[in-house]
Amino acid sequence: KAGVTQTPRYLIKTRGQQVTLSCSPISGHRSVSWYQQTPGQGLQFLFEYFSETQRNKGNFPGRFSGRQFSNSRSEMNVSTLELGDSALYLCASSRTGFDEQYFGPGTRLTVT
Amino acid sequence: ILNVEQSPQSLHVQEGDSTNFTCSFPSSNFYALHWYRWETAKSPEALFVMTLNGDEKKKGRISATLNTKEGYSYLYIKGSQPEDSATYLCAFIVGATNKLIFGTGTLLAVQP
Numbered sequence: 001k002a003g004v005t006q007t008p009r010y011l012i013k014t015r016g017q018q019v020t021l022s023c024s025p026i027s028g029h030r031s032v033s034w035y036q037q038t039p040g041q042g043l044q045f046l047f048e049y050f051s052e053t054q055r056n057k058g059n060f061p062g063r064f065s066g067r068q069f070s071n072s073r074s075e076m077n078v079s080t081l082e083l084g085d086s087a088l089y090l091c092a093s094s095r096t097g098f099d100e101q102y103f104g105p106g107t108r109l110t111v112t
Numbered sequence: 113i114l115n116v117e118q119s120p121q122s123l124h125v126q127e128g129d130s131t132n133f134t135c136s137f138p139s140s141n142f143y144a145l146h147w148y149r150w151e152t153a154k155s156p157e158a159l160f161v162m163t164l165n166g167d168e169k170k171k172g173r174i175s176a177t178l179n180t181k182e183g184y185s186y187l188y189i190k191g192s193q194p195e196d197s198a199t200y201l202c203a204f205i206v207g208a209t210n211k212l213i214f215g216t217g218t219l220l221a222v223q224p
Contacts, residue, residue, distance in 0.1 A: 031210070041216075043201070043203075043214040092156075103148075103156045
């Protein structure tokens, strides 16, 4: 069965711009979680969606938002980009959100 | 602030050595503990999801134990092989929030 896909894989943006990242989960998975990874910080939880509803949110500013569509695909948006938003953004899908997560390849965002 | 700590930060072993890592997490309000393996240029891959105190799980040469009362989990690799080289991450789920809090990982390098 097809794995989790993320697009785009790489992105370069300028400070102040906004960006939208996309994640397609494994078929049948209703939960999609987003994580940010920066050097030395490890994976930081951004938010989780289940059946189009945000169930949990991490400690990130309101510039980070997301949504989930009826087909479980999810998008994450970051507005007014800052240099510190440069990171690897991973999404992961699971059946319930509590079981094992299947990660996508990530989107590498560079903000200049 | 909930903290998940992993030790050691990195480990270099010879092929055939057995090794183990530690994951420490808050013992209150425990829900589940996940272990993931993250190889370079790949996505994190789930190893184990553990929920019960005293749980022991095994997958080939890799096994894990869980002590929820004292807040730690051990991951063991028996007879390390070069293909075991990766970062091993543990993640704690608090309460029933399904919000994974990741440790910063243990980087394992196995020399042939």
